[in-house]
Amino acid sequence: xxxxxxxxxxxxxxxTCATFTHAGDLDSFKGQGGALKIAxxxxxxxxxxxxxxxxxxxxxxxxxxxxxxxxxxxxKQVGEGLIDIGNAGRKxxxxxxxxxxxxxxxxxIDGVGAVVNPQNPVTELTTExxxxxxxxxxxxxxxxxxEDRAINLYDRDAASGTRSVFWKKGLKKAxxxxxxxxxxxxxxxxxxxxxxxxxxxxxxxxxxDDSVAPVTLDxxxxxxxNVKNGSFAVARGLYSITKGDAQGLAKLFIDFLFSPTGQxxxxxxxxxxxx
Amino acid sequence: MINAVxxxxxxxxxxxxxxxxLLIAILFMMAFLxxxxxxxxxxxxxxxxxxxxxxxxxxxxxxxxxxxxITLLALFFSLPMSISAACLTELLAPxxxxxxLLIAIRFMAGIPTVVYGFVAIFLxxxxxxxxxxxxxxxxxITASLVLAVLIAPTMIIFFVNGMQSVPxxxxxxxxxxxxRPMQKFVYLLLPQAYPTFLVGIVLxxxxxxxxxxxxxxLAGNSVAMPESIAESGRxxxxxxxxxxxxxxxxxxxxxxxxxxxxxTLFAICLILSIRxxxxxxxxxxxxxENPRRPGHE
Numbered sequence: 001x002x003x004x005x006x007x008x009x010x011x012x013x014x015x016t017c018a019t020f021t022h023a024g025d026l027d028s029f030k031g032q033g034g035a036l037k038i039a040x041x042x043x044x045x046x047x048x049x050x051x052x053x054x055x056x057x058x059x060x061x062x063x064x065x066x067x068x069x070x071x072x073x074x075x076k077q078v079g080e081g082l083i084d085i086g087n088a089g090r091k092x093x094x095x096x097x098x099x100x101x102x103x104x105x106x107x108x109i110d111g112v113g114a115v116v117n118p119q120n121p122v123t124e125l126t127t128e129x130x131x132x133x134x135x136x137x138x139x140x141x142x143x144x145x146x147e148d149r150a151i152n153l154y155d156r157d158a159a160s161g162t163r164s165v166f167w168k169k170g171l172k173k174a175x176x177x178x179x180x181x182x183x184x185x186x187x188x189x190x191x192x193x194x195x196x197x198x199x200x201x202x203x204x205x206x207x208x209d210d211s212v213a214p215v216t217l218d219x220x221x222x223x224x225x226n227v228k229n230g231s232f233a234v235a236r237g238l239y240s241i242t243k244g245d246a247q248g249l250a251k252l253f254i255d256f257l258f259s260p261t262g263q264x265x266x267x268x269x270x271x272x273x274x275x
Numbered sequence: 276m277i278n279a280v281x282x283x284x285x286x287x288x289x290x291x292x293x294x295x296x297l298l299i300a301i302l303f304m305m306a307f308l309x310x311x312x313x314x315x316x317x318x319x320x321x322x323x324x325x326x327x328x329x330x331x332x333x334x335x336x337x338x339x340x341x342x343x344x345i346t347l348l349a350l351f352f353s354l355p356m357s358i359s360a361a362c363l364t365e366l367l368a369p370x371x372x373x374x375x376l377l378i379a380i381r382f383m384a385g386i387p388t389v390v391y392g393f394v395a396i397f398l399x400x401x402x403x404x405x406x407x408x409x410x411x412x413x414x415x416i417t418a419s420l421v422l423a424v425l426i427a428p429t430m431i432i433f434f435v436n437g438m439q440s441v442p443x444x445x446x447x448x449x450x451x452x453x454x455r456p457m458q459k460f461v462y463l464l465l466p467q468a469y470p471t472f473l474v475g476i477v478l479x480x481x482x483x484x485x486x487x488x489x490x491x492x493l494a495g496n497s498v499a500m501p502e503s504i505a506e507s508g509r510x511x512x513x514x515x516x517x518x519x520x521x522x523x524x525x526x527x528x529x530x531x532x533x534x535x536x537x538x539t540l541f542a543i544c545l546i547l548s549i550r551x552x553x554x555x556x557x558x559x560x561x562x563x564e565n566p567r568r569p570g571h572e
Binding site for chain 1: 328401404492495507517521527
């Protein structure tokens with residue numbers, strides 16, 4: 001029943017999204033038509049979806065498709081000219097930028113927090129404990145004050161932007177056990193963690209909701225406020241990338257993300273606005 | 276009119292040859308793109324057990340083993356299930372029910388894999404975690420159980436078709452001797468129709484080995500060498516799906532062409548071996564019996 005209720009709430013939220021549209025932000029799309037293809041980082045999707053919906057509803061001639069795939073896919077596909085905007089949760093490497101002539105647009109800041117199942121009593125860890133868990137040295141929840149069950153590790157694929165920031169700033173580049181399960185997106189991570197009482201993984205702060213419990217790292221909780229004031233250090237920019245300077249619909253779309261309405265959306269979805 | 280028939284013939288021939296050439300072209304392309312690895316002598320190193328791109332080791336042996344284990348285990352679960360289901364639909368069930376069963380099976384063959392995967396995440400995975408294997412529930416055995424269900428309809432349909440193609444007079448003769456349905460199956464249908472059975476098994480195996488989504492969603496995808504079937508493992512197909520997002524010019528991206536090549540070679544070996552079996556099998560049937568088509572009844 002709560003699921004249904006949550007679903008209704010989500011639907012209601014989508015409907016009311018239109019209420020925080022600032023006057024005029026959608027006007028630039030007037031008279032525009034055609035298709036805009038977006039793909040890449042899965043952390044971006046919640047914001048992208050609502051933004052696209054607002055644009056399409058106001059201007060039905062515009063078609064926008066949004067796909068996942070991960071940061072690596074976003075950078076690669078925009079570089080190859082397969083899509084108009086590639087999303088990435090990490091900076092493109094110098095090699096990628098020079099190879100393809102990419103331009104990055106950073107429109108939000110996002111934290112990446114470790115998460116466990118809500119039933120798990122362990123919700124506070126130090127960086128050392130986190131490193132121990134992910135390298136496989138700490139293999140049982142009992143050692144951390146939890147139940148006597150093996151810890152199930154969940155990792156992301158190597159091209160994930162969420163993983164790269166978590167590995168660099170959360171695990172401080174410590175080894176990750178090869179026995180960890182690997183899931184292909186932020187959404188799949190949330191599904192896996194919320195279904196497995198003995199699991200630990202990591203998701204973008206924007207994705208944290210009731211279905212997973214955030215883990216306080218060295219006394220700092222992965223919340224929006226802590227990311228914003230800089231005390232939670234495991235954070236990264238969310239980028240939209242174009243090949244060369246953004247043009248046409250892609251430019252309008254990115255401008256919309258930077259507009260007051262777009263930045264409101266960023267906040268509503270649990271990210272830190274850049275403006 | 277003759278001209279139209281002729282050109283249609285040419286069209287068909289071109290299409291058939293085109294699809295054959297396509298397979299060869301794919302093989303060549305993968306070999307070509309994977310060539311840097313083979314040339315630099317690191318090809319052998321690919322069949323080591325450690326996959327760790329940050330540490331510059333690119334062993335795909337755990338994935339090869341993962342693919343083989345999941346595929347064979349899926350067949351192990353699926354074969355008894357499919358044969359029994361085929362017997363039920365063709366021999367044991369009341370006549371009125373047989374058609375319904377067949378319709379249901381054909382419907383099952385059309386269900387998208389993602390639906391099976393999604394349902395299994397919420398039903399089978401918790402079950403496995405709590406009652407059967409200690410661990411996350413994402414494991415080789417979980418994936419192969421679901422794959423077994425996935426490949427069953429293909430196999431059942433082939434088995435049923437095989438049994439139906441056995442000449443009616445033979446069946447009538449066996450029936451008139453008072454054989455029970457299962458006696459008919461063991462002594463007449465199985466010996467007569469087993470080439471079709473083999474083809475069904477090959478297609479089932481091919482589907483199990485080629486499936487990406489089920490193993491990606493359910494097998495856990497860990498890169499460690501699986502020590503038991505209750506552990507998390509990664510198949511070649513899931514590996515390709517996970518690594519394809521990597522940087523174009525990186526080494527790990529090059530290795531996935533070798534994965535593709537390995538996978539294709541597996542499939543070719545599989546088909547060749549069963550074709551050989553089929554060849555010898557059907558040769559013997561023709562020698563012992565009259566030609567299998569009985570003419571007009």
